Amino acid sequence: MPTTAISVAGVAMRYAARGASVAALADMSFDVAEREFVAIVGPSGCGKSTLLKILAGLLPPTRGEARLRGTPIAGPRRDIGVVFQAPVLFPWRTVLDNVLLPVDVQGLPRDRHQRTALDLLALVGLEGFERRYPWELSGGMQQRVSIIRALIHDPAMPRELMNLELQRIWLERQKTVLFITHSIPEAVFLADRVLVMTTRPGAIMDDVAVRLPRPRALDAMSTSEFGGCVARIRARFNAQGGVDA
Amino acid sequence: MTSTRNVALTVGLLCVSLAGWEGVVRLLAVPAYIVPPPSRVTVALWRGFASGLYPRHLLYTLTETVLGFLLGAALGFSLGVAVASSRYIEYFVYPYIVMFQSLPKVALAPLIVIWFGLGLASKVVNAALVAFFPLMVNTMVGLRSADEDRVSLMRALAASESQIFWMLRLPGALPFVMAGLDVAVILALIGAIVGEFVGAQHGLGMLIQSMNFTMDVSGQFSVLLILSVLGLALNKGIAILRRRVLFWDPSVKSRSDAP
Numbered sequence: 278m279p280t281t282a283i284s285v286a287g288v289a290m291r292y293a294a295r296g297a298s299v300a301a302l303a304d305m306s307f308d309v310a311e312r313e314f315v316a317i318v319g320p321s322g323c324g325k326s327t328l329l330k331i332l333a334g335l336l337p338p339t340r341g342e343a344r345l346r347g348t349p350i351a352g353p354r355r356d357i358g359v360v361f362q363a364p365v366l367f368p369w370r371t372v373l374d375n376v377l378l379p380v381d382v383q384g385l386p387r388d389r390h391q392r393t394a395l396d397l398l399a400l401v402g403l404e405g406f407e408r409r410y411p412w413e414l415s416g417g418m419q420q421r422v423s424i425i426r427a428l429i430h431d432p433a434m435p436r437e438l439m440n441l442e443l444q445r446i447w448l449e450r451q452k453t454v455l456f457i458t459h460s461i462p463e464a465v466f467l468a469d470r471v472l473v474m475t476t477r478p479g480a481i482m483d484d485v486a487v488r489l490p491r492p493r494a495l496d497a498m499s500t501s502e503f504g505g506c507v508a509r510i511r512a513r514f515n516a517q518g519g520v521d522a
Numbered sequence: 523m524t525s526t527r528n529v530a531l532t533v534g535l536l537c538v539s540l541a542g543w544e545g546v547v548r549l550l551a552v553p554a555y556i557v558p559p560p561s562r563v564t565v566a567l568w569r570g571f572a573s574g575l576y577p578r579h580l581l582y583t584l585t586e587t588v589l590g591f592l593l594g595a596a597l598g599f600s601l602g603v604a605v606a607s608s609r610y611i612e613y614f615v616y617p618y619i620v621m622f623q624s625l626p627k628v629a630l631a632p633l634i635v636i637w638f639g640l641g642l643a644s645k646v647v648n649a650a651l652v653a654f655f656p657l658m659v660n661t662m663v664g665l666r667s668a669d670e671d672r673v674s675l676m677r678a679l680a681a682s683e684s685q686i687f688w689m690l691r692l693p694g695a696l697p698f699v700m701a702g703l704d705v706a707v708i709l710a711l712i713g714a715i716v717g718e719f720v721g722a723q724h725g726l727g728m729l730i731q732s733m734n735f736t737m738d739v740s741g742q743f744s745v746l747l748i749l750s751v752l753g754l755a756l757n758k759g760i761a762i763l764r765r766r767v768l769f770w771d772p773s774v775k776s777r778s779d780a781p
Contacts, residue, residue: 383680
């Protein structure tokens with residue numbers, strides 16, 4: 278039995294908005310095993326971002342609890358790597374300095390992590406770019422920089438990104454990944470398991486296991502397993518009148 | 523833009539306008555105490571520099587301006603940081619600063635001369651007071667305009683507020699700060715000259731006033747020319763600093779990309 282990396286138990290979230298209280302998440306529960314790649318899909322406005330903020334420790338849930346390797350998430354944690362949908366880089370820092378940002382924030386010795394950073398840059402094909410600035414890179418290259426920044430201090434999970442590069446990094450580094458997206462094909466292509474969310478207030482309504490061998494090439498998308506999973510999730514979306522992207 | 527052809531065109535245009543000015547003044551026999559021809563302004567300029575009169579006063583005005591600029595920049599920057607980081611300071615102090623700014627500060631110059639004397643100090647204070655406000659506002663806006671996603675990233679990394687300030691907000695505010703300095707350095711020159719007009723023993727502003735009493739209009743034109751070159755040079759200095767500091771900013775990058 279694999280150990281649990283992320284566990285979400287009965288998490289609910291209500292926002293106070295002009296006197297009225299709006300439910301964003303209603304009773305979310307799921308587990309992500311160590312080294313598992315789990316994708317969460319849901320229509321826009323289903324509370325995906327709220328869930329993300331709770332897991333990053335940026336927002337305390339109204340009810341329930343999220344745990345990372347057994348300890349409750351009570352604030353921002355240094356063993357979680359964050360990757361945003363768009364590459365969030367600092368233009369005044371070189372590529373290497375951007376990757377080392379978490380190291381600087383934590384006040385760790387730079388020389389020890391510099392080796393790791395250079396290895397990671399080589400892993401994503403950015404060897405020789407370490408002294409360049411982000412604006413000298415293409416969008417895809419910038420996204421790869423932001424992914425490996427999330428891996429520099431050996432965290433549990435980089436999240437929310439729209440890049441197939443992730444599969445390769447994940448296979449090589451064996452991280453636990455929780456990937457949040459609104460794209461069904463992308464979720465099925467990347468994940469071992471896809472959790473489907475309902476519209477607001479968000480809750481998990483389905484848990485779809487994707488039995489596709491790894492590493493997956495793009496032609497995995499033409500298999501019946503891929504088609505079956507996408508169809509099942511899309512049917513879930515349509516049942517509640519949601520639209521998928 | 524700086525091709526040989528364009529430089530030649532610029533110089534040619536300057537020569538043509540100077541010749542036109544000279545021609546019109548001579549043709550219409552305009553007295554030199556109303557509008558002097560460029561030839562007389564050149565002579566006045568030459569004499570002023572040869573006698574050492576202009577360099578001495580130029581150095582004095584430059585010193586006042588630079589010191590006033592530095593003092594005003596320090597004041598503007600610190601106030602900007604204070605107002606941007608504290609809601610209380612913004613609520614309780616900022617309205618007074620705006621009130622002070624709404625006052626035409628040139629009108630304060632006589633008071634400042636009474637308080638700080640006829641020497642260097644009153645001009646430095648005057649220059650600083652005129653110069654500080656745009657930098658303060660720009661610093662404030664710059665610090666507050668940090669990108670949301672970048673702030674979220676820093677928070678997710680468990681960065682402290684002071685780390686967010688030093689590693690994100692401050693470098694992110696630099697384009698605004700540099701734009702503020704651009705304006706402030708010219709305002710400092712204005713402040714220094716106004717201070718000299720009210721009461722001074724040295725400086726180009728004082729020189730203009732004494733020339734005015736003797737109807738030396740050619741002299742005044744020549745000093746005005748020095749002042750505009752001085753302003754241009756100060757501005758250029760900031761531009762060089764800006765390119766150094768903001769090598770990563772689109773405003774600088776696109777300029778260096780341009781032909």
